Amino acid sequence: MSPIATPAARDRLRIAIQKSGRLADPARALLSSCGLSWRESRDRLFCYGESLPVDLLLVRDDDIPGLIADGVCDLGVVGRNVLQEQDTDRRAGGRASAFREWRALGFGGCRLALAVPEAWAWEGPAQLQGTRIATSYPALLAQWLAGEGIDAQVVQLSGSVEIAPKLGQADAVCDLVSSGATLAANQLKPVMTLLESEAVLAGPVTAFDDARRELADMLLRRLDGALRIRNSKLLMFQASREAVPGLLPLLPDAEAPTVMQVDGCDSLALQALCHGAVTWQRLEDLKRAGARGLLVLPVEGMLA
Numbered sequence: 192m193s194p195i196a197t198p199a200a201r202d203r204l205r206i207a208i209q210k211s212g213r214l215a216d217p218a219r220a221l222l223s224s225c226g227l228s229w230r231e232s233r234d235r236l237f238c239y240g241e242s243l244p245v246d247l248l249l250v251r252d253d254d255i256p257g258l259i260a261d262g263v264c265d266l267g268v269v270g271r272n273v274l275q276e277q278d279t280d281r282r283a284g285g286r287a288s289a290f291r292e293w294r295a296l297g298f299g300g301c302r303l304a305l306a307v308p309e310a311w312a313w314e315g316p317a318q319l320q321g322t323r324i325a326t327s328y329p330a331l332l333a334q335w336l337a338g339e340g341i342d343a344q345v346v347q348l349s350g351s352v353e354i355a356p357k358l359g360q361a362d363a364v365c366d367l368v369s370s371g372a373t374l375a376a377n378q379l380k381p382v383m384t385l386l387e388s389e390a391v392l393a394g395p396v397t398a399f400d401d402a403r404r405e406l407a408d409m410l411l412r413r414l415d416g417a418l419r420i421r422n423s424k425l426l427m428f429q430a431s432r433e434a435v436p437g438l439l440p441l442l443p444d445a446e447a448p449t450v451m452q453v454d455g456c457d458s459l460a461l462q463a464l465c466h467g468a469v470t471w472q473r474l475e476d477l478k479r480a481g482a483r484g485l486l487v488l489p490v491e492g493m494l495a
């Protein structure tokens with residue numbers, strides 16, 4: 192029997208991620224950094240967890256919230272934009288929320304923005320009254336319009352939204368913006384942000400009440416550690432006791448440093464986990480302030 196056909200095995204955790212697309216590789220990399228590894232099936236839609244009982248389901252991102260709602264998978268990595276669109280749609284239809292954001296993951300950043308033709312002199316949301324707005328996010332747009340008290344027609348498109356004004360299908364658009372290049376190429380300008388988005392770990396509204404709970408808790412602990420040390424470096428150096436007060440302000444992004452007495456002399460050894468960039472300039476500033484023997488080390492893992 193294939194692992195997918197097995198009736199929900201409640202002692203394994205199943206995580207849905209994008210099969211291909213922007214979030215596919217970073218999602219896998221993040222989960223791998225939490226110690227997960229998989230044996231891929233021949234169809235490459237299901238990956239059997241080898242190091243831990245945590246399997247992957249490779250799907251279209253739009254399907255992930257529904258898979259969680261239906262209990263087909265337990266967790267998913269998906270854009271907040273997709274998750275909130277589908278949750279807003281459910282609630283607008285009188286249904287209860289069936290999934291929620293568990294963690295923001297720090298990649299896949301973009302925003303859902305309203306954009307109008309460059310030629311418009313933007314005077315505010317009231318200007319949208321009576322217009323047609325093209326979007327792939329009809330629920331989020333409708334909710335925002337209702338909140339602003341604006342009566343506009345929502346034109347739902349599944350892609351290539353930015354071209355709608357040129358084609359005469361709409362007056363304005365509401366779509367994802369990252370660099371802004373697509374808007375500019377279509378002579379549009381962003382005027383309002385409806386949602387700041389990034390990839391998130393999505394899960395059910397309530398915690399698991401079986402063996403998956405322990406697995407999910409462990410995954411969250413590891414994820415939190417991985418997210419915390421992302422871009423972090425361990426900085427080690429020695430300094431005289433008198434120099435330390437002048438050195439600490441140069442480490443504003445560091446967790447409280449560990450300070451140790453160096454055996455046999457009056458020096459102190461300091462060890463600080465820095466969450467910001469440790470640049471050459473910064474090392475030179477520390478040296479000038481009295482740091483000696485500066486060492487910058489990569490951080491492989493962290494468990495709080």
Ligand SMILES: Nc1ncnc2c1ncn2[C@@H]1O[C@H](COP(=O)(O)OP(=O)(O)OP(=O)(O)O)[C@@H](O)[C@H]1O
Nearest residue numbers: 209212213214251252253270272299300301367369
């Ligand atoms: N510039 C961007 N444009 C669109 N989405 C972005 C951008 N930057 C980050 N994202 C995020 O990446 C997610 C996935 O985008 P992608 O274009 O891969 O989706 P897709 O074409 O719907 O893929 P799928 O084939 O899985 O349906 C988006 O939902 C969004 O959260």
Ligand SMILES: O=P(O)(O)OC[C@H]1O[C@H](OP(=O)(O)OP(=O)(O)O)[C@H](O)[C@@H]1O
Nearest residue numbers: 350351366367368369370371372373374
């Ligand atoms: O601000 P930018 O950096 O230009 O990015 C925004 C564009 O990227 C996405 O489209 P994508 O390239 O994924 O194409 P598609 O959604 O039409 O498939 C999104 O739908 C915008 O069109």
Ligand SMILES: [Mg+2]
Nearest residue numbers: 251252253254
């Ligand atoms: Mg999609």
